[in-house]
Amino acid sequence: MLIRKLERQDVKTAAPLMAGFRVKLRSFKGEITEPDTDSGEAELNEYLDNGFPAFIAAVGDTPVGLMVCRLDEPCVWVEALYVAPEYRRQGIASLLFDKAEEIAASFGESTVYNYIHPNNEAVKAFLASRGYTVLNLLEVRKPYPGEKLTRKIRVDESEFDY
Template sequence: MKIIPYESSLESQIVKLMADFRVTLSSFKNVKRNPNLIIAKEELCEYLSNNFPIFIAIDNQGILHGYIVCRIQDQVVWAESIYVKHNSRKQGIASKLYLEAEKIAVSLNSDTVYNWVHPNNTKIIPFLKSRGYNVLNLIELRKPHLGENLSMHISILDNVFDY
């Protein structure tokens, strides 16, 4: 498995992974969705038009197993999205991908990569903690969308929030 910068010849494979990533994100809120390749392609085009660095994990057969998108804003690196296929997890792929984001941060004289994380993402939170990321920085609050069914609750300190 090697990590390489995005190549346009791999577009169809990364679009599929991006669509799968969005399905996974929806599942954190108990929403079942099918992969939407059109929206995923639009998302990829947006990343590319903004010059976001994208790294992919690819095997010797040319099959993609994961990716990371880095957003750089005011010399700050954000892990915009990171995804590894379910059957490819626990093989160090996410660590290799994330290292690319950390290298960019170091090159910009920073000592951290910033992450937006769903509070019930039981995969990424322990992953980030294992890499030394343990400072809770921000909590986003909003009103429910019209017709939104919030079925979970998250406790932070003495506060309970709908999720």
């Protein structure tokens, strides 16, 4: 297993991972979609164009895990973390996340920031195992055109569309 920076020449082979990440995110809202590797490729190119640090986990020449970070110095945000289903539970996400924590440490910080879906139990458990906990953020925005808000979530005394 090799963890390394995502390079431009990796984009085409890593695009299915980004596409899988987007499919997984949509599934948390009950949307069933197919992976769109062209969109995955475009998204990865956009991240690289904008200087976002991105890493892949590779078995041989095959990317099996992906992480993209956003830097808002000194804060490091994980924008995407995804491991191909057949490679999960092997420590790959931890190896990738270590890279984000290394970047944070290079800025003198001891934490990495994460936006996660409230019903993403796997990522909540993963982050908790690394000492992370929910501290304070709630995303407030208008629904996207055509977005269907099909659920409610409760935070303390408040209920929100989701």
